[in-house]
Structures are given as C-alpha cells and as structure tokens.
C-alpha cells in the first residue's frame with residue numbers, strides 16, 4: 220500500500236484511548252503509517268505516538284484537517300456526529316466502517332431496529348421518551364423493565380433496572396429524553412462474539428468468550444466460553460449478517476445474553492476494537508487490533524485460532540483509595556504467566572486502567588492467576604492471601 224503524497228497516513232484513528240494505543244502496537248509490527256485524533260495530549264495513545272492531531276471529532280474543522288492527511292479514517296469510540304461523517308463521506312472522505320454503520324452503532328434503538336430487520340433474536344423492546352411509554356411497555360411485557368439511554372451510555376451508566384411503576388420517576392430522573400425500554404432478561408451468562416471483516420468481503424471470527432459483568436461493567440473474559448457449538452454458530456452468523464448489512468470494515472463486537480433457557484439474545488454492538496477482545500492479544504494467532512487495521516485497510520485478515528486451551532483476561536480498575544497500579548507492577552509481574560497491560564491513564568477509583576491475561580491448560584487455573592495479578596495491581600486485600 221502506498222498512500223498518496225497528500226495523505227501521508229494510510230489510516231487515521233478517531234480517538235486516542237487505550238483501544239487506539241493497543242491498535243498502534245499492531246501498527247508498529249506492520250510498520251503501517253497511522254495518525255490519531257486525540258481530544259487531549261494526555262490521552263492514553265497520544266502519550267506514546269508522534270503523529271497526533273489534537274481536536275474533537277465533532278469539530279468540523281478539526282475532523283476535516285485530520286481527514287486531509289489520512290487515506291482512510293476509523294474509530295476507537297462512538298463519540299462522533301454521524302451527520303458530520305455523512306457530509307464528509309459524500310465529499311469523498313473514506314470512513315471505515317462507513318457513516319451509515321456509525322449512525323446505527325451510536326444509537327441503541329437503531330441497533331435494535333437492525334436486529335429486528337435481520338431476524339436476530341433480542342429482548343422485547345420499544346423506543347420510549349416518557350414514563351408513560353415505559354408503563355405501556357410493562358403492561359405488555361411485565362415488570363421489571365430495563366430502561367436505557369438511546370445514546371452515549373457505556374459501562375452501565377445509561378442503564379436502569381426499573382422494578383415497579385413507583386420507582387420509575389427516580390430511575391428516569393438522570394437519563395436523557397431519548398430512551399429505549401427492554402424486557403428484563405433472566406441472564407444465565409453474558410457472551411461476546413468478535414469478528415473482523417474487510418471491505419472486499421472476507422470475514423474471520425474469534426471464538427465466543429464468556430464475559431463476567433459487575434454493575435454493568437465487564438470484569439473478566441473467559442475462553443472457552445463453555446457454550447454449545449450451536450449457540451457459537453448462531454452468534455457468528457448473526458455478527459456476520461450485521462457486518463455485511465452495514466459494510467462494516469475492521470472489528471465488529473456483538474455482546475449477547477444467554478438466557479436461563481439457553482437462548483442467545485443480542486444485547487449491543489460496537490464497530491471497533493472492543494474490551495471483550497483483549498484476550499486475543501496473546502490468546503489467539505492474530506489480535507483484534509491487528510485485524511482491525513488489516514480490515515480497515517482491506518488487507519488479508521489474520522487467523523483467529525486460540526494459542527492455548529484456556530485463556531482468561533481480568534480488567535484492572537482504579538482502586539477506591541486512589542492509588543496507582545503502576546506502583547505494584549513488580550509484585551504483579553511475579554505471578555507466573557501474567558501478561559500485564561497498563562494503559563498509561565491517571566488512576567481514578569473505578570476507572571479502567573489495564574488488564575491481565577493468562578494462558579494455560581485449565582480454565583480454573585488461568586482464571587485464578589489472572590485474578591491474582593489483577594488483584595495485586597488493584598491493591599485488593601485478598602490478593603496476598605491467595606499467594
């Protein structure tokens with residue numbers, strides 16, 4: 220690939236958090252010329268990369284300036300203005316995934332409409348803008364219901380479980396006006412399907428992983444997922460159908476519920492490298508970050524087979540005491556086989572600061588060791604007791 224002289228960068232990444240940072244590690248291996256658009260110079264990826272433009276992707280001038288230097292633009296978050304992307308795309312800027320795919324992924328209602336259109340099973344749902352809408356939905360589907368902000372939610376922040384009509388007003392008080400309401404799903408497990416696609420059509424899929432969520436935040440990834448082959452196939456087919464319907468390039472992650480009856484229901488989508496794909500860095504032949512770049516640049520995709528019988532990734536969050544996991548790095552590195560990733564972010568309680576992956580032969584053993592190293596980094600008092 221030889222970028223035109225006027226576009227020195229083959230690829231521009233919109234966003235400069237840890238996802239961009241780990242994508243850059245893959246760009247280094249392949250010597251791909253990549254630039255990033257960072258909101259702040261202190262962002263995780265901006266700290267470690269020379270080719271940084273500072274600006275907001277919602278600022279037309281900043282986005283145009285960035286686009287002029289990059290043959291293709293891709294994303295590491297959804298904090299963008301789909302109308303602006305659409306306008307720039309009609310002028311010839313190449314977004315991968317395209318603007319119409321981003322317009323779907325920024326809005327949980329649009330994701331649900333798409334799944335309905337493609338016949339992908341999901342929870343019963345309805346758009347809502349008022350408490351009356353929620354009550355009307357609950358009359359048909361029963362309480363409790365789950366009310367979500369249509370846009371901008373992540374890590375459970377825009378999600379409210381509403382048990383009764385009485386608690387509705389309080390639950391909705393700090394949500395925006397544009398909502399959706401869903402039937403409460405009896406969840407036996409949560410799983411994530413990550414695939415990569417290139418514009419010419421090739422698709423590769425990683426094995427399904429189980430994701431353990433605490434308070435709406437993913438804390439642990441486990442391979443193998445323990446799910447039946449039939450369910451794995453359904454997840455792969457649904458994710459592929461979505462990617463093809465929207466011409467997604469690069470990574471698509473589809474988070475799903477497995478119900479207590481064993482049914483697979485789509486929860487939500489992301490069209491970018493995803494937290495539930497971090498295990499692929501060491502745990503599979505090609506990482507999600509490398510295949511994201513390959514897909515976005517329409518290069519042949521890498522294989523996705525696991526490199527060990529069991530892989531576990533545990534996320535590292537800022538401890539409540541405000542202390543810094545970096546101060547405990549040496550002790551965590553002493554855990555055999557712990558592959559530690561720290562994102563270079565200032566520690567704040569609850570903030571996602573890194574992750575630990577362990578590979579091995581037995582699911583319980585890799586989980587124990589990944590958790591131990593993460594607990595040491597998070598200053599969890601139980602950590603030393605396990606040693």
Ligand SMILES: Nc1ncnc2c1ncn2[C@@H]1O[C@H](COP(=O)(O)OP(=O)(O)O)[C@@H](O)[C@H]1O
Nearest residue numbers: 365372373374375376378401402403404432435
């Ligand atoms: N309809 C539902 N029924 C039961 N639990 C749900 C439902 N929707 C979401 N949840 C729980 O809330 C978590 C966060 O919801 P999600 O829609 O994924 O929001 P976010 O965008 O913040 O990740 C899910 O991982 C799941 O544990």
Ligand SMILES: [Mg+2]
Nearest residue numbers: 374375474487
């Ligand atoms: Mg989620």
